[in-house]
Amino acid sequence: MTLGADNKTLEPKLAASWEHNENFTEFTFNLNPEAVFSDGSPVEASDVVWTFERLRNLKGSPSFLMDGTQSIEAVDAHTVKVTVDAPNSEFLNKVSAPYTGILNAEAAMAGGALADETAATADGAEGWFLENSVGSGPFVLVNYAPEDELRLSRNDSYYGTAPAFAEVVITQMQDSVSQAQALETGSVDIAMQIDADTAKSLDTPDVVTEIIPSFNFVYFAFMPGSTAMKDKLTPQVREALTYAVDYDGMIEFTVGGNGNKIAAPIPNGFPGTQNLEPRAQDVEKAKSMLAEAGMDSGLEMVAVYPNDNVYGVDLNVMMQKLQQDFAQVGVEVTLKPVTYPVWREEMAAGTADLTAVYYAPDYYGSGQYAAYFGMTEGSTWVSRAGYQSPETVLNEKEGEIYAQALAASGEEAAAKYEELGRELMADNVIIPLVSPNLVLAHRADIDGVRYSACCNLPLAEISRK
Structure with a gap:
């Protein structure tokens, strides 16, 4: 399907x-x-x-x-x-x-x-699959060059409607400006990572741009079970630090206002999110709660995160803003951007006190977020955030609510996912910061470009006018 x-x-x-x-x-x-x-x-x-x-x-x-x-x-x-x-x-x-x-x-x-x-x-x-096609879809693999390009050709055996293009080439361009320039000159037909500010500079009738909300989001996460943070990043301290964050300013700082706040780690528009209220900054409350928790003398943390730009959000810029926000309440954050392989190693080793990364949906449904972000035994983020002390983050109630949601459908399921979303917020472990708007940018003679929650860009629907 x-x-x-x-x-x-x-x-x-x-x-x-x-x-x-x-x-x-x-x-x-x-x-x-x-x-x-x-x-x-x-x-x-x-x-x-x-x-x-x-x-x-x-x-x-x-x-x-x-x-x-x-x-x-x-x-x-x-x-x-x-x-x-x-x-x-x-x-x-x-x-x-x-x-x-x-x-x-x-x-x-x-x-x-x-x-x-x-x-x-x-x-x-794995290596064999990167060189061969064994599926039944509208395209077949011609060539894959990591960090360079992916080349596909039309599958002549496809049983459905044949794609309009005989070949599709997906080229990797790191920065938004380069993508915009390639689009303007006609060397590419579609650009998928142009930010909203750069899109404004595309003043030509040969290029069409549309800014739409996306289901993607970027978040930071506390690591209460890390070797340095056990007994420090308590539930009260985590909650206090969430009040230190300037969520509105973060949207401006990272994407120039072209994005949305998101309450729980479930995308806006997915089942159960309609009534969830995004977080708000309250610096004085953060200071008061930290003092009550015995942290008024300060706290030092190391933030380890991928050195990347995703969906127009530069993680370095985002973490610099978070560093400034935490400094207002006496928390010193040392930033440590790393490659993805190093990031995975540090996540496994429990050496990060704070991290940041992103998530895009695999399909339309809130259950995937319960499975991934839920603080239930054996889950991905219990292993990461709890490290060798999972009790610092476990919330078994979430597993029960998730099971109830899966046993229901329609509005009943949505109500359960709303309940689950509130629990995920109360964990104060995964803190979404921005859901960036997506810029769909393409040459004016290209038709059928749309954003898909499961598949990003449905290539077989695209044609030339």
Whole structure:
């Protein structure tokens, strides 16, 4: 399935239809019998089973999409049945995520891919996948050069509507100005990382720009279980420090006002966020709470974060602003921007007291944020923020609310996600700072450019007028 243009509705793609039982524990997918892989071989239920099992058993970050799958079976050549161990009203949305794209099992196995329980340690196909296409989508891989370009060509075996372009080249350009210049000269047709200020300089009828809200956000996180912060970043101290932050000023400082505040680590517009009130600065309250917590003599922290610019937000600029805000309440922050590999090492080693990073949705649904940001046993951020002292951040109530949300649907589920959002805010561990607006910029003769919550830019919909 895929996500429709409204960024909420699921639409058929490889699955021509689907259904589920009343309590959301059994899901049946009926495959399009005309679907074929890029080599012309038919897409069969066994390929779906193999792909889902591999995703689950790789134990990588996207494996959460298959969490709780009890059985994945091929009923016949074009029917797949998935059974989960607890109600999961978001499972259909999960299957719209790009990570769940179905692979040609036979070809992938020939390239060294594994789907059994040894996949996490024995699968050796990563390099092979970077050079080969084994999917059934509208494009196939031609070439991938890390930090340079990704080159795709039209899949002549595609069973759906053929893309308008025979070739798509995605080129990496680090800064917004370079992208704008390339767009103006016509050397590129679409630019995806132009900030709003630079977009204002594009004064030519040959270029079209549109500024829209996005579902992406950038946040900072406290690390109460770090080697230096245990017994210092208590719940009261964390809450106090959230009052020190100039949230309105942060929007101006980072994106020139072209963004929105966000209350909980769930994107604005996702289920459960409508009634959540964003945080507000109160410096005097921050000072008072720090004094009550015995921290009136000051606190020193080291902020370790990726040296990156994401969605037009320079993390260095954002953290400099946070450094200034914390200094107003007697907290000294040393900034340590690093590469992503080093950042991951420091997260694993528990040496950061404070960090900053970003999140973009994998699909439309609030459950992914509960799974990732929830302070429940074994979650990503309990491991990071709690390090060897998970009790400093654990909130088991969130697991209960999440389960209740997955067992519900519609307004009932949204009410549970609102309750969960309030708990995530009360944790005072993950603090969203800005949800940047997205600039869609393209040549005037390009049609079909839109923002997708699951897929960023649906390439197959783009054409030239």
